[in-house]
Structure formats: structure tokens, C-alpha cells
Amino acid sequence: MSIPTLDSLLAAGVRGERVFVRADLNVPLKAGVISDDSRVRASLPTLRRLLDAGARVVVASHLGRPKGKRSAGLSLRPLAPRLADLLGAGVSFCEECIGERAVAAVAGIGAGQLLLLENLRFHAGEEKNDPDFAAALAALADVYVNDAFGTAHRAHASTVGMVSKLARAVAGDLLRSELDHLSVVRNPERPLLAIVGGAKISSKLGVLEALASHADVVCIGGAMSYTFLAAKGEPVGKSLVEADQLDAARRVMRAASEHSRRLLLPTDHVVAERVEPGARSRVVRQIPDGWIGVDIGPQTAQAYAQEARRARTVFWNGPMGVFEIDAFARGTETLAKAVASSRAITVVGGGDSLAAIQRLGVADRISHLSTGGGASLEYIEGLTLPGVAALER
Ligand code: 3PG
Ligand code: MG
Secondary structure, eight states, rough: OOOOOOHHHHHOOOTOOOOEEEEOOEEEETTTTTTTOHHHHHHOOOOOHHHHTOEEEEEEOOOOOOOOOGGHHHHHHHHHHHHHHHHHTTEEESSSSSHHHHHHHHTTTOOTOEEEEEOOGHHHHHHHHHHHHHHHHTTTEEEEEOOGGTTSSSOOIIIIIIIIGGEEEEHHHHHHHHHHHHHHHHOOOOSEEEOOOOOSSGGGGGHHHHHHHOOOOEEEEEEEEHHHHHHTTTOOTTTOOOOOGGHHHHHHHHHHHHHEEEEEEESEEEEESSSSSTTTEEESSSOOTTTEEEOOHHHHHHHHHHHHHOOOOOOOOOOSSSSSSSSHHHHHHHHHHHHHHSSEEEEEEEEHHHHHHHTTOOGGSSSSOOOHHHHHHHHTTTOOHHHTTTTTO
């Protein structure tokens, strides 16, 4: 089904109207300092177009998981000056996201001006998709725009509940572009290579099962590969293993073989005595007793890189090792370079893989960097994203 877009909204005109933009400004923030503003930058095109069209733009987002309570460290206030810098325009901030103060703040902005609201998740009603909270948000606006792709897998008041309360509701440019690019992975030019890493099978089980039948090749890295190896009865030393996911791992491997898909596991490993910088480490074919797997080995990295060269579509989510520690980052780096230089359409999602891509300075050689971790995985798994479904009417 298709969803209404910003183009159709702007064609009809929004001058002087209150446009509520649900963005995903959930950025990594430490002591008020934004360490990665990719999500803010990705939100700019929609905001610029609305401001240029003379809308009164009201931006709302969550930040972190404050669990329904006000939390000073999770205020969106530091985002206001960053937005202003990037937009080259003034940005006002309101310490509330609903109620009298918010209503007054919205009334105070004129055509072509922008107001940022405080963290939606300071209210429990947001995550509960509470109808009264949704109505209070809807009361702030004439028009609704969802541009929060990273939160589209959550059925919350600002992504679902308020949508039907406003006569016009459309997808912003970021949401639209994310869906377009991720659809390429759902309907790929083959061969489709999926590279999946990260610590836990449990958090990616749905997409692993889907990819095991859908992708031509699935390369597994990160700590989740030790759960796969353990499920095959191979030695994993003291590596991180999800003992309750061994059957799940076997299910994924069985699904791949039933669909004649190749699921590749590491054939060599970087192991360390401890997971910390400076720890003694070495490369092994089999993980010895007492050692911890911290990265895929060089032979595995080369084999996976070779798959990236052969593929026509590549989807990558999750690091190949403990890449925050330099000595254990080689596997992830090798893959990042291979994906960047592949002639395939390349789609990368998830905070850690994006960080690796950015650190190596190859971001401009990736076809699409998704701003969604969980959302991109659920979309590729074939699930309906509630935030997208809410716009389909
Ligand atoms: C994210 O960063 O994954 C999104 O902003 C959604 O946040 P959440 O996982 O806390 O719902
Ligand atoms: Mg998340």
C-alpha cells in the first residue's frame, strides 16, 4: 500500500499551518554533548522544506528511555542549538510537549519558524499509546508528518495514536527514503548478501530467520557467532554464548539449508584473555579453553569480503567483533571497506556498523545508511511497521 508523502502535502500548501513533525532525534548524548548527529542531519530535508513552505513547524522526539519520568540527562534541550546551527535558523524550545505551556509555545511561533518540544517519553502516555496523551499532542497541530523512521517499529502515541486524530498525515522525506532503500533489500537484485553481527542472536532472531530463507548468503560475525558454533558442538572457550538460544541457532541454520542458502560462520577467530584494551590476544582456528572470541579472524574477514565483491545487493547490520577496542576492530574494518568498495547496492543499519563506516570515512560510498537499527531489521524481516501502517488510510 502506498502512503501519502510530503510532496502531496506541500503541493496543497501549508503556509501558516501548524505542522507536527515526529522526528527521531534519539542521538547518543553524554553530559549534554552529542557524539553523533547523523539522525539530526537526516531530519533536516523535511524540516527545511516545511519551513520554506511557510509552515509553523513543531518538532517532537523521544530521547533515550526515561520511562515516563522527567530526567534532566535526557532533555532534548541540547538538540535545539544543534538544530539551529544545522538549519541556519532560530529554534525555540518548550520544556513541555503537551498542555498549556506547549499550546502557548506553539501559538508563539510564526510562519517559517520552528519549535522543538521536550522529550515525549517524559510522559508514560507516549509508550503506552494512551489516547488522552495522543489527543493532547494532536491538539498542538493541524497537520501530522512522520519522519521518525528509527521509531517506526514502535506503536506509540506520537507514531500511531495521534495520527488518526488529524485530518492530514503524511510521511516525511526521510521515512520515505528509508522505506525505498530498504525495499531494495526486500526485493533485491541477486545475489543478496546479508552480513549480520552483534552480540546476541536473541535480539535479531526474527530477521535471522527471515534472511536464512531470503538472502543468498548470510555471513555471521560478532559474539552471536559463538552461539552458532556452540550449537554445532564446536569449542568456544569462554566466549559469550546465549545458552538459551542454541535451539534458535539450530533453527536458523536448518532454515538456511532447507532453502539452499549459504550461512557462513567464522572459520578463524581473534581470541583474547580478557575483553579490554592491551589484553593478550592471538588468531586461532579453534577457540582454546579459557580464551574469549573477540573478533572474526583474518581468513574469515577475507572470505566475507569476497562475498561482498560477488554480491549485487548487500545488507549489513552489526559489528564483527568488539570494535570499540582497536585491537579487536580489524574484522569490522575489513568488512566496512569491502562493503564500501563493492559494486552492489549497499544498505547498512544499526549504530555500531554505522559508527565503523563513519570512522573509516567511507560513508559516501555506501548506497544507504539507515537511521534505524531495530526498525530496519523489522522492515527487512517483512513485518509491518506500526508507524508506517498508521499513515496508510
Ligand atoms: C532507536 O534508537 O532504536 C530508536 O530511536 C527507538 O528507540 P527505542 O529502541 O528506545 O524505542
Ligand atoms: Mg532501539
